[in-house]
Amino acid sequence: MLTPEKYSTRYFPERFRLVFPAESSRAAQMLRAAPIPMPTHDMFASLQRQIAETYNKDISKVPFEQRPARPTPVMGQVLSLAFAYGKFYVAGRQIYDVGPKMQAVLVGADYREVPVSMLMLPFSTVYLHFGPQKFTIKVAAFEGAIVSQYKGLFEIHLCTSQGPSYLNGGRFVYPAHYLYLTFDASEYPPDTPLGDVVADAVRKEKEELAKRSKEPAEQIALDGVVVADRRAQGAQEDLENYSIAIQNVDDAMRLVVNALIFVTAYKEHVATSWTSDTPSEIAAVAEGSNKPKARQDARQKLLADGYYKVNFVGSGFDFGGCGEESEASPEAGVRPHWRRAHWRIQRYGEGRQETKMVLIRQVLVNADKLGSDQQLPGRISTI
Known part of the structure; x- marks a missing residue:
């Protein structure tokens, strides 16, 4: 083995x-x-x-x-x-x-x-x-x-x-x-x-x-x-x-x-690179050699040894806090609450004939109405 x-x-x-x-x-x-x-x-x-x-x-x-x-x-x-x-x-x-x-x-x-x-x-x-x-x-x-x-x-x-x-x-x-x-x-x-x-x-x-x-x-x-x-x-x-x-x-x-x-x-937020434990000398040849045969041999060696060129998800993505909606929102009369994240189908392209999925992140509705001594109803989830 x-x-x-x-x-x-x-x-x-x-x-x-x-x-x-x-x-x-x-x-x-x-x-x-x-x-x-x-x-x-x-x-x-x-x-x-x-x-x-x-x-x-x-x-x-x-x-x-x-x-x-x-x-x-x-x-x-x-x-x-x-x-x-x-x-x-x-x-x-x-x-x-x-x-x-x-x-x-x-x-x-x-x-x-x-x-x-x-x-x-x-x-x-x-x-x-x-x-x-x-x-x-x-x-x-x-x-x-x-x-x-x-x-x-x-x-x-x-x-x-x-x-x-x-x-x-x-x-x-x-x-x-x-x-x-x-x-x-x-x-x-x-x-x-x-x-x-x-x-x-x-x-x-x-x-x-x-x-x-x-x-x-x-x-x-x-x-x-x-x-x-x-x-x-x-x-x-x-x-x-x-x-x-x-x-x-x-x-x-x-x-x-x-x-x-x-x-x-969101393909723009997927970055491809070799894993951090990949031997740097061989990876440099696999990516930068001017000789096609040398590049191919280096890549084959890395793959044979169990190293991968991996797609890392989230590159360049804004991981800041959740969004907020205030009184400008149609829900201005509603007490503060979380609106869960969800996917929305959005039309685009010529004549809006094509569709794509858009991620609507978790939003705190009417956050400005939340008093300093108030707590939002809900639960705490450990990720």
Whole structure:
């Protein structure tokens, strides 16, 4: 296995590549050679066999009591993440790093009212990085999301942080937790609120798991050996785990959707540069050499060593305090209160035929009417 110290492990996709180098590389190779960046049945079957061989080899070294009770879901998770990484690789390893200040701006906007037609990606696959959050997805801190789009189909892996055991040989015993959501935007009217689309995706997954959990148990005879089919029992466990995992899905999707809308609507506030831990000498060659071959070789070396040219979100953005509206406002007779942040569709261009999303930040209405001894009703949220 690769030596972790030689690589940047800040971002979830790179950690996965570090832990599953052969599987992530194989998925990327297959997708890169495919006419469209979508895995086929044959691709799934081929990589599934490879992962099973890797699992059997790894697990033989693990004490029996520490082995996963249900190996199939564990291997299935690796399969799903491998193809998610493959799409990420084929799209050019596009990482959008959203820092705490930018998160504080975005987290207040309610994504649920945004029309599904306004959700789009700057590339076919991106990774959004927020850093470990205070809420969890499947008992681990939410950290980021791998988001893919092919035509109207969206696939979202809500990714989490991992402990040191994941990087140090426990890849199947201490797997990376994530929550998978998918929906086809083309199946909904363009003005359908995204909150309804996400809720529908969650409902469909729960219904499918519930249906599978009610299938009758069977016993199958194989070469004189009776094998119990426990897939229904496993589906019931998956349903229970899924119900726990989705408790914070709105918190995660609020960051994910708001970040996606921001990076497509405010491209001027996205700056691209190599990460701070990138070797400066090699980065200088990759960016400034007059020799194309030298630039290409330097970039390939940096990428191979796990360094990235990252899109940092919020560059040049005004992170000042919230806006205020006073008596000039139509709400002059209303007591002081916060108006939440939200997205507004704005028409522009010739004949105002084009549309874009505009972020309306949180505003304190009638702030001048707030006495020195008064406090605003509401709650304090820790970001």
